Amino acid sequence: MIATDDAVEIEAERLFGSLMHVECDPRGRTWNLDTCREIAPLTLEINRLKKEQGAVILAHSYVEPEIIYGVADFRGDSYFLSMKAKEARAKVIVFAGVVFMAETAKILSPAAKVVVPDRQSGCSLADSLNGDDLRKLKSLYPDATVVCYINSTADVKAESDVCVTSGNVYHIVEHLPAKRILFVPDRLMGQNLRDELKRRGVQKEIITSDGTCMVHDEFGPGDIALARERYPGLKVVAHPECTPEVAAASDFVGSTGAMMKYVKTTGAPYYLMLTECGLVGRLQVESPEKAFIGGCRLCPYMKLNSLEKIRDALKSPRPDQIITIPEEIRLKAARCIERMFELAPTD
Numbered sequence: 001m002i003a004t005d006d007a008v009e010i011e012a013e014r015l016f017g018s019l020m021h022v023e024c025d026p027r028g029r030t031w032n033l034d035t036c037r038e039i040a041p042l043t044l045e046i047n048r049l050k051k052e053q054g055a056v057i058l059a060h061s062y063v064e065p066e067i068i069y070g071v072a073d074f075r076g077d078s079y080f081l082s083m084k085a086k087e088a089r090a091k092v093i094v095f096a097g098v099v100f101m102a103e104t105a106k107i108l109s110p111a112a113k114v115v116v117p118d119r120q121s122g123c124s125l126a127d128s129l130n131g132d133d134l135r136k137l138k139s140l141y142p143d144a145t146v147v148c149y150i151n152s153t154a155d156v157k158a159e160s161d162v163c164v165t166s167g168n169v170y171h172i173v174e175h176l177p178a179k180r181i182l183f184v185p186d187r188l189m190g191q192n193l194r195d196e197l198k199r200r201g202v203q204k205e206i207i208t209s210d211g212t213c214m215v216h217d218e219f220g221p222g223d224i225a226l227a228r229e230r231y232p233g234l235k236v237v238a239h240p241e242c243t244p245e246v247a248a249a250s251d252f253v254g255s256t257g258a259m260m261k262y263v264k265t266t267g268a269p270y271y272l273m274l275t276e277c278g279l280v281g282r283l284q285v286e287s288p289e290k291a292f293i294g295g296c297r298l299c300p301y302m303k304l305n306s307l308e309k310i311r312d313a314l315k316s317p318r319p320d321q322i323i324t325i326p327e328e329i330r331l332k333a334a335r336c337i338e339r340m341f342e343l344a345p346t347d
């Protein structure tokens, strides 16, 4: 069905209402009414297909802004999105993010058809460790409780005792009875966890595997020192996937959701966001009165998502776009995530 000129114009104006604020565009585009008119037929088509198929589109905060504000039903971090997918009881879930996130949605919503726009959208962190690697590690530390960060594959979750997010990792590990923790797959978050437990006076041995996020690993304390010199009053906001040196030099360290809340509820002349650039784009739309400094670090995997691929995945998904997980692994991975729900703080 071809959209009428009027429908395209109305859609372009809707898109422009949000996208006009995006200065930090991953492809360097300036969002004006003309650029919005170009994508409007596609967002209209996707939103129509979505309704016809009883689908929901989940968009991680790191994907391109036209996905987040053009077609997404929910936007946020992987945990929030998977919970929303579960609550929505959709027949079809399109996960515009990376593959491990779509796997988490499938683990929690097994009856839904979960599709990814691009099967190559991996993750340097999640892909650093598979189930076999973890089984080998576990054999070296048989007495350790295995804690996996949610940024991990389904088979790693299936081999772990409890899953955590960047928002609840400190609380959950602090309250586990075990003294020895095998934390996978993020070495840097494991180091930050070790430092935080020490600060809290909690004695635990934290053993980590060697994965890192290729985006957050890149920031250094030098970036912060330089920015503070140039921008007095600057607040530096970092994700716990950054190095401990960066975490120590920042004003606030927290999950994607916590970082957004911090910016929205503090008053500072400038903010330096040490995370993927997409989050800055979201903040520019949702808090246009705030000023952000610093360059853009992009996750190449997240940027494999596009409106065209979302449309094609909805219309007729190829087998490689459909997420499947053997039931035995799914059930074990679901147990690991349920454990997190039981142990996470309730606030």
Ligand code: SF4
Residues within 6 Å of the ligand: 062, 098, 122, 123, 124, 125, 126, 151, 213, 214, 215, 216, 276, 299, 300, 301, 302
């Ligand atoms: S930003 Fe880092 S953790 Fe997130 S998907 Fe990209 S590589 Fe993985």
